[in-house]
Amino acid sequence: MSNFDxxxxxxxxxxxxxxxAWVVARRDFVAVxxxxxxxxxxxxxxxPVLIGGLAxxxxxxxxxxxxxxxxxxxxxxxxxxxxxxxxxxxxxxLGGASPVLKRVPEAESSAExxxxxxxxxxGRSYVAILTGTLEExxxxxxxxxxxxxxxxxxxxxxxxxxxxxxxxxxAASEIxxxxxxxxxxxxVRTAQAAQMVLFLLTILLGGMVLSNLAEEKGNxxxxxxxxxxxxxxxxxxxxxxxxxVSFVGIAVWGTTGWAFWAVAEDAIVTVTQTNFRExxxxxxxxxxxxxLGIIYFSMAYLLLGSLFLTIGAxxxxxxxxxxxxxxxxxxxxxxxxxxxxxIGQTGTPLELTSVVFPLSSPFAxxxxxxxxxxxxxxxxxxxxxxxxxxxxxxxxxxxxxxxVMKSGxxxxxxxxxxxRKPQAAEPAE
Amino acid sequence: MDMAVxxxxxxxxxxxxxxxxxxxxxxRFDGTLAVGGVDLEVPEGAIYGVLGPNGAGKTTTLRMxxxxxxxxxxxxxxxxxxxxxxxxxxxxYLPEERGLYPAMKSIEAIAxxxxxxxxxxxxxxxxxxxxxxxxxxxxxxxxxxxxxxxGMAQTVQLLGTxxxxxxxxxxxxxxxxxxxxNQGKLEGMIRALADDGVTVIFSTHVxxxxxxxxxxxxxxxxGEVPYAGSVEAARDRIPAQVRLETRAREGGWTAxxxxxxxxxxxxxxxxxxxxxxxxxLRTLIEGxxxxxxxxxERAGLHDAFVHIAGEAAARQLEVDAAGGxxx
Numbered sequence: 001m002s003n004f005d006x007x008x009x010x011x012x013x014x015x016x017x018x019x020x021a022w023v024v025a026r027r028d029f030v031a032v033x034x035x036x037x038x039x040x041x042x043x044x045x046x047x048p049v050l051i052g053g054l055a056x057x058x059x060x061x062x063x064x065x066x067x068x069x070x071x072x073x074x075x076x077x078x079x080x081x082x083x084x085x086x087x088x089x090x091x092x093x094l095g096g097a098s099p100v101l102k103r104v105p106e107a108e109s110s111a112e113x114x115x116x117x118x119x120x121x122x123g124r125s126y127v128a129i130l131t132g133t134l135e136e137x138x139x140x141x142x143x144x145x146x147x148x149x150x151x152x153x154x155x156x157x158x159x160x161x162x163x164x165x166x167x168x169x170x171a172a173s174e175i176x177x178x179x180x181x182x183x184x185x186x187x188v189r190t191a192q193a194a195q196m197v198l199f200l201l202t203i204l205l206g207g208m209v210l211s212n213l214a215e216e217k218g219n220x221x222x223x224x225x226x227x228x229x230x231x232x233x234x235x236x237x238x239x240x241x242x243x244x245v246s247f248v249g250i251a252v253w254g255t256t257g258w259a260f261w262a263v264a265e266d267a268i269v270t271v272t273q274t275n276f277r278e279x280x281x282x283x284x285x286x287x288x289x290x291x292l293g294i295i296y297f298s299m300a301y302l303l304l305g306s307l308f309l310t311i312g313a314x315x316x317x318x319x320x321x322x323x324x325x326x327x328x329x330x331x332x333x334x335x336x337x338x339x340x341x342x343i344g345q346t347g348t349p350l351e352l353t354s355v356v357f358p359l360s361s362p363f364a365x366x367x368x369x370x371x372x373x374x375x376x377x378x379x380x381x382x383x384x385x386x387x388x389x390x391x392x393x394x395x396x397x398x399x400x401x402x403x404v405m406k407s408g409x410x411x412x413x414x415x416x417x418x419x420r421k422p423q424a425a426e427p428a429e
Numbered sequence: 430m431d432m433a434v435x436x437x438x439x440x441x442x443x444x445x446x447x448x449x450x451x452x453x454x455x456x457r458f459d460g461t462l463a464v465g466g467v468d469l470e471v472p473e474g475a476i477y478g479v480l481g482p483n484g485a486g487k488t489t490t491l492r493m494x495x496x497x498x499x500x501x502x503x504x505x506x507x508x509x510x511x512x513x514x515x516x517x518x519x520x521x522y523l524p525e526e527r528g529l530y531p532a533m534k535s536i537e538a539i540a541x542x543x544x545x546x547x548x549x550x551x552x553x554x555x556x557x558x559x560x561x562x563x564x565x566x567x568x569x570x571x572x573x574x575x576x577x578x579x580g581m582a583q584t585v586q587l588l589g590t591x592x593x594x595x596x597x598x599x600x601x602x603x604x605x606x607x608x609x610x611n612q613g614k615l616e617g618m619i620r621a622l623a624d625d626g627v628t629v630i631f632s633t634h635v636x637x638x639x640x641x642x643x644x645x646x647x648x649x650x651x652g653e654v655p656y657a658g659s660v661e662a663a664r665d666r667i668p669a670q671v672r673l674e675t676r677a678r679e680g681g682w683t684a685x686x687x688x689x690x691x692x693x694x695x696x697x698x699x700x701x702x703x704x705x706x707x708x709x710l711r712t713l714i715e716g717x718x719x720x721x722x723x724x725x726e727r728a729g730l731h732d733a734f735v736h737i738a739g740e741a742a743a744r745q746l747e748v749d750a751a752g753g754x755x756x
Contacts, residue, residue, distance in 0.1 A: 024490075219531065220526040227495045405497050
C-alpha cells in the first residue's frame, strides 16, 4: 500500500453517507438501464398507446359515419329549395346546431316515395326524413331523432314560409376570460388529470423497487453491501437509482407521447374524449405546476418506494414479492382515492388528512397546486414528505438489519409466541 | 509496507495493538440465543481462526464484528472503532454465501467491490486487472460472472475483497467449496497478506486449516467461546503424550510410570510428567526395562478442540468437514 493511500485512508477511513448511496445508485442505475429487460419495460407501455392511436384513427372515421346528422328532404322541389335557403339563412344563429339537409334522390324520382319504408330498409345514412309541406311538415324518424330535430325543423319551415321574422336583432356581447366558479370548476379537471398521471406513473414504476432487494438477496450480494456500507445508505442509493430509471422511462414515454400527439391529435381527442389543450391552467401557472409535478412525483415515488423496498426486503424470494404485490397495489389505490375524493375541498378535515398522511400527501398537494395559488404550503409539505422519506428509509433499513441479516441462508425462522422457549440454547451459525 | 507496520513486525503478539477486540458479545434472534458472550482479541497482523462446527455461531460473531448486525450486549472494537462502518475502507469481507451480480464483468465486479470500500472505480479497474492477471484470470476480465466457473467466480470475489488493500480481511468459511489446489492457493494468499502486515480473521470448521495457518484461534461451540488465544497455548492445555516401547514387560520400573499410563500391545502411553522425561528415563534404565523406542508428541489442535469443546462438538466438526470436502 503506498504512503499516499495510507494517508488518504487515514484521513477519511469511510465513505460519506451520500458517497455510499451514490456508489449503490450508480451501479443499480447503469445495470438497469443497460439491461434487455429495461428495453421491454420501456416499450411495454407504448403498445397500448400505439394500439389506442390506431383504434382512434379507425374509430374517428367510423364515428364520423355513425354520427351523421343528415336529414333527408322529401318534399316538393320548391319546398326543398325553400328549406335549404332557410337553413342557410339561420346558419349564423344556429351554428353547429343547424341540421344538414340533403335531398333524397329516391323521393325526387318517385311520386310514391314512402319515407317510413325507405328508413326501414336502411335509408342510406339519414337520421330522419322530412316530408309534407312547409305549412305542415312531417318528420319521419326514430323517437329520439324526431325529438332532437323537431324544433329546429319547425323553425326552418317557418322561416322558409316567411311566417317567422326575417330579421333577427344582433345581441351585443361582452366576453370575460373566466368567472370564479367556472375557474374553480375547470381547474378541478386539471387537478384530477394531474393526480391521475401521478398515480399511474407511481403505480407503473413503483413496482420495480418491490423486487429490488429480493433479487439482491437472491444474488447473495446483499451481505457484501451491508458489510461495506450503512444499510440506510444502501436503501437510499437503490431508491434514487430506481427514481433515475423512472425519469428515463418518463422521458422516453413523454417524448413518444408528444410525438404521437403531434401526428395524431385528432385521434387521441376522439378516443379519450379529452382535449388536453383545453385543460384549464392551474392556479399557480403551468411552469410552476410542472415543476411541482416533477417534485411531487419524486416524493410519491420515494415514499412508496421506501415502503416497497422494506416490504420487498422482508420477502425471501421473488415469488413472495409477487404475492405481496397485490395488497401493496391496493394500498396505492386507497391512497389515491383518499386524495382524489377530496379534490376541491381544501381545508376540510379529510382533505387535511390526505395532505398530512405522507403517502397521500404528494397527490393531495398536486391537487392543491392546480386549485390554490398559495405556494408556502408546498414548501412545508415537501419538507414534511422528505422527513417521512428519511424516517421510512431509516425504519426500513433498521428492520432489515434486525429481521433479515440473520445468520445462514434465509435467516432463522421466526417462531410463533407459543413455540418460543425463553432461554433455549440453540445457536445460529 | 510502510514503516509503522515494519516496526510492529518485531513486536510479539501481546505487544501489538489490537485489530479486533470483543467483550461479552451476545446476540439473540427472536428470543433464541445465537451467540452468548464472545470474548476475542486479535492483534494487528495476525492470522486468526474462528473454529467451530456449523451452527456454532461463527457467522453471527463475524457479522457482529463487522457491524452488519449489532450485538444485543457487549462491546466490539475494530481498530479502536465501535462502529466498523466508520472504518469501512480498512476492511475487506468475504461472506460465506458467495454472491456477485451475474451480468457484471469480472473486472467491473472487482472495481465495484473496491468502490464500496472507497476505491475510485478507475483505480479499481486498474488494480483489478493486475490482480486477475497475477492469479491467472486475466483472460476472464471482460467475461460476465455468469460465464465463469464456480471456482473462478469465487476467486473474483476474493480479489474484490482485497482490491482496496484493506488492513483487516475477514473471511467466512473461505475454504468451503474449493478443491485442494485452490485451497492451497488460498492458504498462500492468506500468508502473503499476513506477511504484508494485514490482519486476517477467518472462520472454518476444518481444524487443519486453522492449525496450519493461525497464530490465534477462538474455539466456538454452542454460541460460546470456551477458548480464545494462541494455537500453541491451546495445544499446551493437553500435556504431551509419551509413547514407550520396552523389551521387558514386567519389573519394578513399571511402578515409576505415571498414573494415567495405558498399555496397548507392546506400547505404554502416558502424559509427559511435570518433572520432564529425564527422571523417568533414569528409572527405566536402572530397572533394565530395555527401551526399544520412545517418542514424545505434543497434542494437536484437534486434541485441544476435543479437550476444550467436548467430544460432541468435535464429532460435529468432523461431520461438517467431511460434508465440506464432499461439496
